[in-house]
Amino acid sequence: MRIDGPLGHAIAEFAHLDRVLLASDYDGCVAPIVSRPEDAKPDPRSVAALAAAAALPGMDVALVSGRARADLAALSGLGDPVVLVGSHGAEFDTGFADPVTAEKRALLDRVITEFEALAARFPGTSVEIKPASTTLHVRNASPEDADAALALAAEGPASWEGVHVTYGKAVIELAVIETSKGHALDRLRDIGHAQAVLYIGDDITDEKAFARLNLPGDVSVKVGDGATSARYRIDGPDDVADVLEAVVASRS
Ligand SMILES: [Mg+2]
Structure with missing residues (x-):
């Protein structure tokens, strides 16, 4: 799918800001939903686009998943400079936002x-x-x-x-600790001084992330069916790869 129309326009504006954060959920977005969670292999186009985006100046890139961070790292094959946040936004590379006593x-x-x-x-x-x-x-x-x-x-x-x-x-x-993908995006936005955040998600937990995307340049993208507060909607992981490639092409 060629990304054009309102979403294409929003991506172009986002990609031309000085400092931005590009973030996505993993399962159902970068990887398809499969019956055995351990088999959720990422789309190679999305992996390449995320790595390319992370190498661009002024663009931070993150995966924010419900999975344990180590599991996310092993499955996605991604890591620094792509930031991996596990456990629904609670688990950073520096440990848990809220300690597990x-x-x-x-x-x-x-x-x-x-x-x-x-x-x-x-x-x-x-x-x-x-x-x-x-x-x-x-x-x-x-x-x-x-x-x-x-x-x-x-x-x-x-x-x-x-x-x-x-x-x-x-x-x-x-x-046993509070988790929120919205808190994770707030934190990543602060760390990187991002002027805008583009976030892609498919599940109920991603709604907490979409709800935090209130700045003028922010772009929220829902994957698949279901009620959402996201501004844009796409169909599946193939389209996610298209969106990620469009961001990279737009900024390069
Ligand atoms: Mg998901």
Whole structure:
């Protein structure tokens, strides 16, 4: 897809500012959604465009994912100068924005125990463990089992004090620290003194990022269907590669 029309115009304006931040979610954007999360290989065009963008003067580039940061690094193959932020915006290369104390770690262990019991009970569900959170995946379960497992998670550990809940597509994630992709973008914008931010995301958690893009040059891009506060919408990872390439071409 050639990026033209209002989005093409917004990209051109963004790319001509002195200092900008180009950021994207990973799954569903740079990589397709797959049934086994460990198989989510990035689109080579997007990887090349992100690396090229990070080499341009005045442009900071970041991936902001729900995954653990180490997992994001291994799967994407990207790293410095591309900034990787994991755990829904809470996990930077310098560690967690909010420290994981022994008490929080113990709470996380109790949540993991509950999730593992649900995964043992409902076939096709699985538990992902991250440094400050755990995710129950229900994408591969029957619709009935998926609904039942999510409901029990919501009534159970999600309601505990000190547990922060994030709902995504076919997942529920419980963290023991506060996480927000919006906070992460605010922080990255401050660090780089960016005049504008372009952010691409496909999931419910990305709405917190879109909601923070209020400056005149900011560009928010939603991938796929679903309600969104983003200003622009594209279809899928192929279009993400087109957008990233358009940013690089526009600035080069
Ligand atoms: Mg995503």
